Amino acid sequence: MAKGPAPAAPAGEPDAVVIGGGVVGGAMALGLARSGARVAILDEGDDAFRASRGNFALVWVQSKGLGMPEYALWSRRSADDWGTLADLLRTESGIDVAHSQPGGFMLCLSESELQRRAEALHRLHNQPAMAGFSHEVLDHAETKRRLPAIGKDVVGALYSPHDGHVNSLKLFRALREACLRRGVDYRPNHGVDAIEPAGGGFAIRGPWGEMRSARVVLCAGLGNARLAPMVGLDAPVRPSKGQIIVTEKTAPFLDHPMATLRQTDEGGVMIGDSQEDRGFDTSVSQPVLSVMAERAVRMFPRLAGLNVVRTWSALRVMSPDGFPIYDQSFAHPGAFVVTCHSGVTLAANHVLTLAPALLAGRLPEAVSRFSARRFHVQASA
Ligand SMILES: Cc1cc2nc3c(=O)[nH]c(=O)nc-3n(C[C@H](O)[C@H](O)[C@H](O)COP(=O)(O)OP(=O)(O)OC[C@H]3O[C@@H](n4cnc5c(N)ncnc54)[C@H](O)[C@@H]3O)c2cc1C
Numbered sequence: 094m095a096k097g098p099a100p101a102a103p104a105g106e107p108d109a110v111v112i113g114g115g116v117v118g119g120a121m122a123l124g125l126a127r128s129g130a131r132v133a134i135l136d137e138g139d140d141a142f143r144a145s146r147g148n149f150a151l152v153w154v155q156s157k158g159l160g161m162p163e164y165a166l167w168s169r170r171s172a173d174d175w176g177t178l179a180d181l182l183r184t185e186s187g188i189d190v191a192h193s194q195p196g197g198f199m200l201c202l203s204e205s206e207l208q209r210r211a212e213a214l215h216r217l218h219n220q221p222a223m224a225g226f227s228h229e230v231l232d233h234a235e236t237k238r239r240l241p242a243i244g245k246d247v248v249g250a251l252y253s254p255h256d257g258h259v260n261s262l263k264l265f266r267a268l269r270e271a272c273l274r275r276g277v278d279y280r281p282n283h284g285v286d287a288i289e290p291a292g293g294g295f296a297i298r299g300p301w302g303e304m305r306s307a308r309v310v311l312c313a314g315l316g317n318a319r320l321a322p323m324v325g326l327d328a329p330v331r332p333s334k335g336q337i338i339v340t341e342k343t344a345p346f347l348d349h350p351m352a353t354l355r356q357t358d359e360g361g362v363m364i365g366d367s368q369e370d371r372g373f374d375t376s377v378s379q380p381v382l383s384v385m386a387e388r389a390v391r392m393f394p395r396l397a398g399l400n401v402v403r404t405w406s407a408l409r410v411m412s413p414d415g416f417p418i419y420d421q422s423f424a425h426p427g428a429f430v431v432t433c434h435s436g437v438t439l440a441a442n443h444v445l446t447l448a449p450a451l452l453a454g455r456l457p458e459a460v461s462r463f464s465a466r467r468f469h470v471q472a473s474a
Pocket residue numbers: 112113114115116117118135136137138141142143144145146147148149150151152153283284285286312313314315316317320334335336337365406407408409410432433434435436437438439
């Protein structure tokens with residue numbers, strides 16, 4: 094059941110409460126506020142798990158959606174709309190998030206890796222509705238022509254013109270600033286312990302007290318797994334650890350993002366491609382960092398001369414099949430869950446498409462495949 098446009102909320106009560114102030118919650122709150130809603134964000138404190146603080150900042154389309162072409166289309170749509178979002182953020186926050194879409198490369202260090210990745214991309218593009226997606230498989234010489242700094246170990250690359258990147262810390266700040274300027278009531282140290290359907294809306298509670306609203310939007314990342322069942326939703330997300338290395342700043346040498354390596358607008362090089370299933374462990378580990386660094390130096394030998402200035406790890410928000418979960422509760426309409434592992438890529442969709450639809454009471458058709466019901470259908474099939 095879909096819920097129609099919300100009646101005017103009682104004075105002092107927000108039209109929508111967003112739980113979680115990461116990149117997903119920030120984008121949803123901004124989109125809701127731009128659509129005319131009074132919005133509050135309830136967020137945990139600074140010691141919380143926040144995937145948004147540790148991300149790699151790709152706006153990535155290539156390789157997304159094998160097994161679910163709707164995800165490829167959704168990612169592509171967001172990448173195409175990212176320029177609009179960047180302009181909007183500049184106007185609404187005064188912050189340039191350094192977005193660019195120069196096309197992205199996946200560099201391969203062996204023939205078998207290139208073949209495996211090329212076949213996967215081929216299968217992805219052979220799915221229905223994938224017309225209009227383009228990619229190229231490049232040999233060493235052509236990759237070298239386009240990226241002169243590569244090393245001799247790079248046997249080739251996949252290239253997609255749809256890929257880009259941003260400055261993720263600036264994105265985070267811009268979302269927060271734009272929300273504040275739109276009057277969003279951001280409340281840190283407001284962890285939510287309980288949500289109770291009450292009087293056609295929701296009573297949201299924590300040690301800080303209670304807030305009521307006709308709509309609640311769960312954007313709590315890994316916290317969604319616990320919160321969703323309170324309102325008849327399901328968000329079986331789990332942590333997937335990623336580690337990242339950042340080098341000192343250096344003169345620009347890389348105009349394009351790679352899947353595992355990018356030079357930021359400020360000059361540092363970010364290296365990061367690990368995926369580990371280690372629960373809520375956020376330690377950094379030397380063996381994993383060493384492999385990442387060794388591969389990066391083979392890709393771009395000049396990196397060997399740069400100092401590492403930071404390493405960190407953060408937890409991705411991963412659903413069982415890796416695709417987003419967007420749902421409205423059947424039992425308690427007005428309660429929504431919005432969660433994904435690529436909240437930077439999908440930020441344009443969240444601000445421009447998903448939030449306005451959600452305020453109107455109905456998730457857009459383009460996301461109907463992302464309901465968590467798919468896990469139960471598969472389980473009972
Ligand atoms: C290593 C790494 C690399 C990544 N690279 C990319 C990339 O290149 N491109 C891309 O698009 N995405 C990338 N991501 C993912 C992206 O950064 C987003 O963070 C991700 O989509 C999830 O965002 P989120 O806002 O849902 O979760 P989070 O950032 O985890 O935010 C959730 C928020 O909810 C709060 N919260 C949780 N429980 C409660 C509660 N009970 N009450 C109140 N608040 C609560 C938390 O405190 C937190 O602030 C990467 C992530 C990682 C870890």
